[in-house]
Amino acid sequence: MKAFAMLGIGNTGWIEKERPACGPMDAILRPIALAPCTSDVHTVWEGAVGDRHNLILGHEGVGEVVEVGNLVKDFKPGDKVIMPAITPDWNSLEAQAGFSMHSGGMLGGWKFSNVKDGVFGEFIHVNDADGNLALLPEGLAPETAAMLSDMVPTGLHGSELANVQYGDKVCVIGIGPVGLMGVRGAVLRGAADIYAVGSRPNCIEIAKEYGATDIINYKDGSILEQVMDKTNGKGVDRVIIAGGDCDTFDEAIKMLKPGGVIGNINYLGEGEFVKIPRAEWGVGMGHKTIAGGLMPGGRLRMEKLAAMVMAGRIDPSRLITHRFEGFDKVEEALMLMKDKPRDLIKPVVTINW
């Protein structure tokens, strides 16, 4: 089969690979909608998780089931399904402990385009199909549903990690597609004021639509000073980090009230240490928590988030700015994600076989 792969750090290309085999609990899909992710960019061009050779890229999409293993109960060939970016082994001890995303070891639930072939292939292997696939709801466009693989669950996980409560003041640093869903998650969890940090006009417009009350452009000066100005020097209860770098934690800790929580969903592609300012961290005693997490993945979460989309609570279709047709366009879509033109939020490729 044909696939688009990471050939090595900084290098991508089309390759031929064996069609994956289907184990007893697995499913094989054919993609019908695919989306590239900023994480693919960190993985290939920053080599952030190490070198990979001929590893098929991609972890976001919707597919049609073509084969299932003999132990799969709930899916059959012909079903249209959403695949989660994170596909844990649900019988692992880590999953039993509540950390499905780390099944088998740290970040072990993140298999696609990390430790096994991703979804940019003519056929896609999904482990533990009953635990990891969700039926595409009737009436939901595959391109919109593709946002349920990663953008929606990860962005919302930011608001879960930050433990946003009713009436909170929340700063969301980074309003690409992930941070935008972080904004929406904060709204849904009852935040009062939401300070959204970004500079792309498209993203700013959607941040306001999703419920951000204030926009902060990090290019206009220190985020910290702007947040402190807007909060009369008091700071915020929660920070969701979905952009920036290792130094971003410095400002995040400083703007946080004692007892506050940082929910980081940013993939730190570069740098060795995260910066925590000693004094503003209460010399170690400020009750300022940093929670950083990969989203949990799996079927139940996707079914629930899909239900939220169907109920009109979330509209992830607003994230899609660039549309392509045909499997061959996966490369162009990924390059767009790498180059990040100012009008880009998220590209999607739809495929009619």
Ligand code: NDP
């Ligand atoms: P984008 O690149 O589209 O968005 C990044 C955002 O951060 C933009 O709003 C950008 O602003 C802003 N930004 C950039 N530099 C700074 C800075 N120095 N200070 C403050 N803000 C800054 O990324 P995505 O939304 O696609 O992804 C966000 C992160 O989430 C990525 O690292 C991605 O890999 C990660 N991720 C994590 C997952 C998880 O499970 N935890 C899953 C999926 C993704 P501007 O408007 O100027 O572009």
Ligand code: ZN
């Ligand atoms: Zn992704």
